[in-house]
Amino acid sequence: MQPFHVAPASRAGAVLTVDLDAVAANYRLLAERAGRAVVAGVMKADAYGLGMARVAPALARAGCRVFFTAHVDEGIRLRGIVPAGSAIYVLHGPPPGSAADVVAHGLIPVLNDPGQVREWSALCARAGRRLAGAVQVDSGMSRMGLSPADLDALGDPRDWLAAFEPVLLMSHLACADVPDHPMNTRQRTRFDALRARFPAMPASLANSSAVFLGPDFHYDLVRPGAALYGINPQPGHPNPLRQAVSLDARIVQVRTIQAGAAVGYGARYVAHGTRRIATIAVGYADGWLRALSGHGHAYVDGVRVPVAGTVSMDSITLDVTGIPDARLQPGMTVELIGPHQHVDAVAAEANTIGYEVLTRLGSRFERRYVGGGGDM
Numbered sequence: 001m002q003p004f005h006v007a008p009a010s011r012a013g014a015v016l017t018v019d020l021d022a023v024a025a026n027y028r029l030l031a032e033r034a035g036r037a038v039v040a041g042v043m044k045a046d047a048y049g050l051g052m053a054r055v056a057p058a059l060a061r062a063g064c065r066v067f068f069t070a071h072v073d074e075g076i077r078l079r080g081i082v083p084a085g086s087a088i089y090v091l092h093g094p095p096p097g098s099a100a101d102v103v104a105h106g107l108i109p110v111l112n113d114p115g116q117v118r119e120w121s122a123l124c125a126r127a128g129r130r131l132a133g134a135v136q137v138d139s140g141m142s143r144m145g146l147s148p149a150d151l152d153a154l155g156d157p158r159d160w161l162a163a164f165e166p167v168l169l170m171s172h173l174a175c176a177d178v179p180d181h182p183m184n185t186r187q188r189t190r191f192d193a194l195r196a197r198f199p200a201m202p203a204s205l206a207n208s209s210a211v212f213l214g215p216d217f218h219y220d221l222v223r224p225g226a227a228l229y230g231i232n233p234q235p236g237h238p239n240p241l242r243q244a245v246s247l248d249a250r251i252v253q254v255r256t257i258q259a260g261a262a263v264g265y266g267a268r269y270v271a272h273g274t275r276r277i278a279t280i281a282v283g284y285a286d287g288w289l290r291a292l293s294g295h296g297h298a299y300v301d302g303v304r305v306p307v308a309g310t311v312s313m314d315s316i317t318l319d320v321t322g323i324p325d326a327r328l329q330p331g332m333t334v335e336l337i338g339p340h341q342h343v344d345a346v347a348a349e350a351n352t353i354g355y356e357v358l359t360r361l362g363s364r365f366e367r368r369y370v371g372g373g374g375d376m
């Protein structure tokens with residue numbers, strides 16, 4: 001991982017370092033676990049906040065040729081980044097009226113409801129071409145995909161699938177991060193029953209966590225996102241993946257306060273004795289969640305220091321009593337995410353998940369990308 005004293009080259013409040021070698025290594029580990037299944041890379045929300053423009057080429061160099069985005073516009077942007085011939089799926093399918101853009105950029109829509117199926121079929125008829133489309137069925141999460149009632153309304157898939165080229169039948173698991181949750185087997189059984197109603201086509205059920213549920217869940221293609229970026233796919237078990245980000249925040253000021261002095265909005269932290277307080281240049285506007293007020297921690301050369309009081313928009317106050325002053329000079333940095341503090345640990349202190357911490361990381365940081373070299 002990165003050295004601790006990461007000094008911002010610019011005036012930015014923090015340096016966000018993305019380790020592209022870690023992303024590539026995570027891809028290879030997932031490929032190993034997935035056996036014969038193709039491993040796609042999920043790129044939604046700008047590669048979970050890490051930056052699709054750099055992450056996607058690094059994944060391509062590791063052998064990834066199938067990508068997923070949530071939105072059409074994410075897919076259009078990704079088309080300009082990945083190697084020619086890469087498959088780009090759009091999980092939400094085309095919003096009404098946008099199918100022509102999907103075609104123009106060679107994206108594959110995931111068709112989630114009868115309206116999307118009909119619009120895509122009609123467009124294929126007009127174009128005189130059977131364009132590739134994926135079909136999502138709801139196996140029990142009740143979020144996206146054709147419901148049993150939708151399937152009844154559409155009739156025999158052998159008829160309506162003839163309008164386009166059906167390249168993938170997929171569904172999504174609700175509880176894959178809890179290995180022995182009964183929903184996993186229930187959804188897989190339902191997925192198999194639904195698959196039997198379709199003509200033979202490639203199938204996909206697994207997100208990151210489900211890759212670790214074993215071969216029964218792999219089918220032909222797996223769709224990890226979080227695990228590529230180092231999030232533990234099985235919370236409570238050792239994390240086999242490499243952390244891919246670190247966040248080092250700049251110290252703005254350090255002060256000594258006396259017993260009875262209050263710190264921050266709401267005066268929620270009151271010193272019981274003489275304390276040293278460091279103010280650092282990251283706040284909730286940068287994705288350092290306000291829920292970390294009074295809960296979060298940072299590290300100074302590996303020494304854990306607590307957040308003192310409320311997280312502000314642009315700054316946090318830390319209780320750095322006991323840390324030598326030579327290490328607390330303005331311009332020096334403290335570790336918010338890195339070798340001592342995993343993104344999942346930050347998430348636990350904020351009562352959320354690593355996904356949310358990563359995807360909220362803000363746009364004011366200086367971003368550095370390391371590794372990921374070589375040709376696609």
Ligand SMILES: *Cc1c(COP(=O)(O)O)cnc(C)c1O
Pocket residue numbers: 042044091171172206207208209223224225226227
């Ligand atoms: C986000 C998403 C994924 C990736 O999930 P991770 O848990 O990040 O691996 C896969 N499939 C679908 C349908 C998704 O929405």
